[in-house]
Amino acid sequence: MEQKRVKIAVVGLGRMGKRHVHTLLYRVPFAQVVAVCTNMPHEIEWAQQNEEYKDFGITLYEDYDKMLGHSDLDAVWVSTSTDVHASQTLAAMKHGKHVLCEKPLSTDLDEAQKVVDAAKGYPDLKVMAGFSRRFDDSYRDAAKKILEDRTIGKPFLERRIFVDCAIHDIDLTLWYPEDPSPKSCWATGTLQHHPELEMSKDVDNAVGVVEFWGGKIAYFLCSRTQAHGHDVCTEVTGTEGKVAINGLPRDNNVVVCDKRGMTHEVQPEYWQRFEHAFATEANEFITAILKHKPVPLPLELGQKVMQIARALQDALWTGEVSRWDEHGVRL
Amino acid sequence: MEQKRVKIAVVGLGRMGKRHVHTLLYRVPFAQVVAVCTNMPHEIEWAQQNEEYKDFGITLYEDYDKMLGHSDLDAVWVSTSTDVHASQTLAAMKHGKHVLCEKPLSTDLDEAQKVVDAAKGYPDLKVMAGFSRRFDDSYRDAAKKILEDRTIGKPFLERRIFVDCAIHDIDLTLWYPEDPSPKSCWATGTLQHHPELEMSKDVDNAVGVVEFWGGKIAYFLCSRTQAHGHDVCTEVTGTEGKVAINGLPRDNNVVVCDKRGMTHEVQPEYWQRFEHAFATEANEFITAILKHKPVPLPLELGQKVMQIARALQDALWTGEVSRWDEHGVRL
Amino acid sequence: MEQKRVKIAVVGLGRMGKRHVHTLLYRVPFAQVVAVCTNMPHEIEWAQQNEEYKDFGITLYEDYDKMLGHSDLDAVWVSTSTDVHASQTLAAMKHGKHVLCEKPLSTDLDEAQKVVDAAKGYPDLKVMAGFSRRFDDSYRDAAKKILEDRTIGKPFLERRIFVDCAIHDIDLTLWYPEDPSPKSCWATGTLQHHPELEMSKDVDNAVGVVEFWGGKIAYFLCSRTQAHGHDVCTEVTGTEGKVAINGLPRDNNVVVCDKRGMTHEVQPEYWQRFEHAFATEANEFITAILKHKPVPLPLELGQKVMQIARALQDALWTGEVSRWDEHGVRL
């Protein structure tokens, strides 16, 4: 007799969707990938020719609703483009499926809130947004040191670098335990790699600063590309010290010493940095389903960050400071 | 319809045996752990109470021969103490099982050779010795840089640190491509942490140097314990540079900055450093079985290293230089 | 026959003034310290008891004007508090003395400009502001890589950390070669270590962002204290890479590995980090005098930075964005 496994489908077979399938197959023994779904012709073709998917007996769907009707399906991992995250999550819930939805639920705050609200109507379903950094060993170790061990006294300053994101993608809730309330923020950006896009008001590098009521500050660099790889760093400064995560990004433990000096490579992209965090995230989601436990992250986690990201985006576009009153109301 | 999976049993439930079961369950989707075996009372008790083993439907055996008779068993991972590696591997082969045996096959060179010879009589069986470092991303990247890209010119010097090993455990074949032939070696050791064992001629820290015909040199530090964690380093120097693997050991990407300075933690033991390498090793072994491919490492890989390790051990005990002639014969 | 040496006096014997005397005595062979000056009782007492000053034959003055009348005096190093930098520099020039004045010339931009203008009336005098970072080997190496070798393509983003400074102390001209023109800036700060000073609108940690016409961005952290030492970092990002200076601050080459992990100490303050830069600065100033060469840095270097620092300070105090038009006029 073998253990019960959660039958799961992945919708969206882009760069990350394929990786989520791989994670589920190779790292999540209590999950069984029974279906994938995409309506993109090149992804359909790719999946049809995938020997491994055949070995694992994975059914390919081109229609999301049909996929939701797959026999005995328990759960869905939504990994499509952001514009359908909300509708696909809502549909899955209606069909009684557990959902792990990539962030953000929506770039529209109201639509995201609708999903949060709707989920409350399905108390038996596990619905979770995919904040993968939250599952990374280093971020968790840092959180323990900062919040439990109080290694750095009272934290008051946070610096982050994001790569391969726009400012509205800021995907980690703020670190501070006391649930900080934003007071004002400002941002500016520049378009260095694709100046032809200047008319679209798009930027590929942006710097933002957020001031909170009570004297805390967070500042960000969002960069779409970095020549040397995926160099994402977080630093939290407190009254008695600083904790840095990923201050020295590197791909592995190899250093080459030659006439140029000493060189180590940097992980090329998000996946190499967070591959293991995705496996932890998926296992904890599957365990929540099997063991009837709460999901590790509440669905509404991203809403406050989304509000800040939106205010930063407004500042970036208008050049003006965005402000909130002490009750969290945008002024 | 689901894919075929290799039914495997793990014999030995010590510290590493338990981890091998975990690796197979969580990281190797084409393997199915059907049985474990141990005759150690505390390991038996531990396994009997293990909920996860029940969830996965794993049968516990106290008798190795009975385990070999488990229905439909395909393969065995031998993770017992070194003295039974050879006999258990031989028995598994006789029963037609594929074998992944932890190194060394034996501390007795002749007995190890018997296993190597016997395996030739079972050309359909996949029999492999577990040199896990060979599957580590960093070691593989370094091997590519040194042997394929020729990043450092002609390699001639190798330095290694081993932790939690005696000198006879030296478990990596030498790096050089040209199949180096040892000329002489010497070693000395000291007993720092358990001086009461001095009568047994045991040591907990040893330094060894091997000179090869043709001008290459390898030198080693074997240390049973290190206060700061599992600090294993390999450096290969060539005529045009040096490659270092694990020169800066660390547990994760977190650095704490406080009044003492900047501190990062070090992985506490072998497992944390090589957890992912074990998963790669197990997957490649299982794939070799399923796809009828050669095992990634030949069984005889360790024999030459064992000869050198034995010569170093002799030097350590006698204080004399061990020597070989140009044909590889010990003098 | 021995070489001619520049007779120099140091005014101000605070923490840095004492160090400047030491630098001149031990690192600048073509300078001869003939006098020091202070009107602070505890500094006077300290200097009177200083055996080394006696050994070197240094005269102590309590009155700056009398010091300027010291026989054969060639030059003055102004190291007093900022409020008298301008008046002491002007007085020294009137007495025909070369001047190395610590930055800033004044916190009042008009007063600073008066010194710059007055210096033009003394073309034979070497008058220089002390931007010591400009003389640091690492900053110079980075400048060469960025500006001459074009290692990182076109630079567009700069991050700096300043320690032990207020935002008006920002003491390095911006790095970009094309003489960037500021467009807007914003800043916010917090008072963490001395909250009792909140009424004075003072802060001990501030973050500022400056946007330039043409798409460049600089952002700063100014921190009065850091628990782990003097951790000042500069990063310049370009279209093809990044250069980091002092990304890994450390006091020396020692690493301690123990049960806490691996730890290195951080230089405790500005002096340990820039001791050698001060020696280079002083030697280049003295050489300019002796060899009748231009001073290595023009006196007006700091004026544009001062304008930006003032605008950041305004933003910090008002919460509003400071702006400039394309001709550099504050709006």
Next chain:
Amino acid sequence: MEQKRVKIAVVGLGRMGKRHVHTLLYRVPFAQVVAVCTNMPHEIEWAQQNEEYKDFGITLYEDYDKMLGHSDLDAVWVSTSTDVHASQTLAAMKHGKHVLCEKPLSTDLDEAQKVVDAAKGYPDLKVMAGFSRRFDDSYRDAAKKILEDRTIGKPFLERRIFVDCAIHDIDLTLWYPEDPSPKSCWATGTLQHHPELEMSKDVDNAVGVVEFWGGKIAYFLCSRTQAHGHDVCTEVTGTEGKVAINGLPRDNNVVVCDKRGMTHEVQPEYWQRFEHAFATEANEFITAILKHKPVPLPLELGQKVMQIARALQDALWTGEVSRWDEHGVRL
């Protein structure tokens, strides 16, 4: 009135001799370089054309004895080739001059001992051998941590890398406080960069191991060249930790991040690594003269190390283990 300065001459104007003159001129205010001496035609020509030497009023001698007769000369820094170190030091002492002699005093142990013995006949002269690493901030900090703070418990293992040296140049006394007594040693070497020299029994890379009575071990790599720069590392392991000096060699604080990864340069040679140590050494030597204090390092410091170096050299040439009895007598 100015302070008394020690009038010093430097004999030998090779790569290091020129640097010693520079150190004395720029870093040692209580020294006055009055003369230099060399009989090498290209060094004579170079010195004759040196403007700086003229500025400082330095007299050039081609004859060492005449140099010793320079009016009012107080001290000599012997920086010639090793074969004349002993005779020049003896001659200087006979003329009543203080001497700082580069190590080794001689490659001949008996000749070196003669100098040590002779120096005892001149109790008023300061005679010192130049073990410059002993004056390096990092080595001193490590010594304090190991020997005073007992940071790593009881030290028992030492690893060193030497660059640009032969095994007989090993120039640091062993670190251990308890005056270790060697028991046995062995060494082997290889000739990688100049194989044509093989007949001379010379090597350019050598590994040596020394075992001490009482269970301590030291092992060395001596390398004449390293592709990536001057990478000298020392590690001392104790029962409770490890201290590493120069584990991460680097030229300055600059890191370049580009598509190859993250790279820092390594100091090209001994001078860049130890420039400041030479200044400290020279200042402490001059202070010993002026203040009538003992020299910071006793002249006989190098004798025991020389004995070990000689035994390692014997092992390298013969392939046999060198041994000592418990009284320090070579067997």
